[in-house]
Amino acid sequence: MRKYLVYIYLLSIYATLGAAIPPSQSSKKIVESYVSMYAPIAVMEMKRVGIPASIKLAQGLLESDLGRSPMAVQANNHFGIKCGGNWEGETFYKLDDDTDTLGNIIQSCFRAYATPQESFVA
The missing domain is CATH 1.10.8 (Helicase, Ruva Protein; domain 3)
Known part of the structure; x- marks a missing residue:
């Protein structure tokens, strides 16, 4: 129920x-x-x-x-969880909201997981 x-x-x-x-x-x-x-x-x-x-x-x-985004399909990341300073696992890069010193949008680092279930537990 x-x-x-x-x-x-x-x-x-x-x-x-x-x-x-x-x-x-x-x-x-x-x-x-x-x-x-x-x-x-x-x-x-x-x-x-x-x-x-x-x-x-x-x-x-x-x-x-x-469940169809490139990050979900290729990196099993269903929540857009970024790498952060202490992530040591696999990564997935895409343009997001990070900028360089000139204010240009650059590729952001996102966590990549072996399975989608891992992103639910992260």
């Missing part, structure tokens, strides 16, 4: 975010697939750290473009 409540809550958040443009049938199926795939790890993380699974899933959907 809890899984269905999380699913309904997540869909309501997604529907609110995309209210201006109705989602297509294929988008709905992609969301359903994403939720089915990552809900168990989101619930486990909710129990571990207290972040509601619905929020974690909604953020992952938003940040990763429904």
Whole structure:
């Protein structure tokens, strides 16, 4: 029952975010697939750290473009988590919001994970 409540809550958040443009049938199926795939790890993380699974899933959907962004596909990073000063793992670079000394936008370093599940636990 809890899984269905999380699913309904997540869909309501997604529907609110995309209210201006109705989602297509294929988008709905992609969301359903994403939720089915990552809900168990989101619930486990909710129990571990207290972040509601619905929020974690909604953020992952938003940040990763429904799991289809290059960062999600190539680096398994579903949340746009940057490297930071102490990251020693694999990396993924893309233009974001970092600038050089002249104010030009430069490539930002993002964490790369072996699996999407690792980004949910990070």
